[in-house]
Amino acid sequence: MTTMKITCNGETKEINQGITLISFIKDLDLNPDNVVAECDGTIIKRDKYDTLVLTEGNVLELIRFVGGG
């Protein structure tokens, strides 16, 4: 499978082409419901995580929350 490079929270990551945002988040062992995602400067709505396919050079910022307050 062909790979590509993206940047996530400042780090370069090599990932498989065609991967969706939700798969990428799950592969990091994070619960997508608890994550705010910004891709190339745009905040991605939660209901788009399943369909957004990452592409070469994307710059992702993920902010993950844990419970308690």
Add this chain to the structure above:
Amino acid sequence: MIKVNEQTVPYQEGTRIKDLVETHKAGADIFIINGFPASPDTLLADGDTCCLIRRGEVPTAGEMESLLVARHTPGLHEVVKKAVVGIMGLGGLGTVVAGALARIGIGKLILADFDVVEPSNLNRQQYTISQLGMKKTNALKENLLQMNPYVAIETFDELLSEESIPEVFDTVDVLAECFDDPAMKAAALSSVLTNMPGIGYVGASGVAGYGDNNSIKTQKIRKNIYIIGDNVSAAEPGQGLMAPRVGIAAHHQANQILRILLEED
């Protein structure tokens, strides 16, 4: 000129603060000059701000304001009393953030929570036994008005959502995210970044347990947007939420809200 309980009066050399009792506050027995307690015999200087108080008496709004002004850094109160702050979630974080802001004389608080006070809340949330079963919005409002009766308070007692947040809090200068549920924390930040450009935002993540005090950090995400906590200490079986550490995070939040209002970002 000097200021005496909100009034500006001419300065006369040689005046001691006790000389103002008869004309400004009969029976006053507590004297504050420029924010600090003073003895009755203290000589006044031109430009001093004086508060005369009768011990045990509830101050009027004007007196309360002058007391707050006197206790704060000059210029701060002018900003704080105009500020509107929204608080989402009135638990261990929200009740403490609200209390700290009420005590510094914030202009208006918008308090939002759908829940009622339960016994399990009392280990960290600023409610009392007599308030069990009350809506949190009403219980907290009651408590805040005991701390400072001159804070304007609005309440919203329905479940918040990503869609409703911009509507409910459309007038705020700063929004405090004090939710328990991590999905709501994420939804709130997403909503604000998308729909409410320009407001301040102070959220929290990682406040459970009794880990190192100094692992609670104030992290800047972008201009006027902050997340407080250690990012990892989730509330989960084996790691409870307790008043001390939640309180540390809540006061980080309150101080950061003040810093945003004062444009110290």
